[in-house]
Amino acid sequence: MSGLNIGVLAVQGDVAENIMTTKMALEELGIEGIVHEIKYPEQISELDGMIIPGGESTVIGQLSLVNGSLKQIKEKIESGMPVLGICAGMILLSKRVKDRVVGDMDQPLLDLLDVKIERNTFGRQRDSFESEISMEKIGIPKFQGVFIRAPSIVETGKNVDIISKFNEKIVAVKQGNIIGTSFHPELTDDLSLHKYFVNLIRSKN
Secondary structure, eight states: OOOEEEEEEOSSSSHHHHHHHHHHHHHHHTOOEEEEEEOSGGGGGGOSEEEEOOSOHHHHHHHHHHTTHHHHHHHHHHTTOOEEEETHHHHHHEEEEEETTTEEOOOOOOOOEEEEEEETTTOSGGGOEEEEEEEGGGTEEEEEEEESSOOEEEEEOTTOEEEEEETTEEEEEEETTEEEESSOGGGSSOOHHHHHHHHHHHHTO
């Protein structure tokens, strides 16, 4: 094969930062590949891996519905394509979601990651913070987590591995080919999570 084809879903989150971080991860690992923005449904079928970045999860869901890509993304992930959902991206991947203030939410979801997520667990934009966390389960003992209007996972299904907690709240999980994080790994200089994700993609190809 000529190299990995990794897409970052074009939403209002940190698309450019995720593209740059993933390119750097490929380079450090010595793996051939391209990383690009996904704007159209027809781009999805060619992907080996996908990142769904942060943003506003209800908007991401609506955008994906409008351009017809939600169904294609779901089918591609169900067929085994690795996906990294970051903050709002993790919410979009989940089966159930509630808001810390208003309760259960009815919003478009991919219904793949067997978790229930609480939006805005750690407060609003002004309550953003950074903290060192551990993802020992996937070989990353120390990582600087950047939490921006971050959700947390309040329930997990039996096939979901908890890979990180902060203050006893679950902030990162893995379920087969799906990784979800409450924090933004693309906003640090540490490439270790993106490198783990790239290696996961490589192992499937």
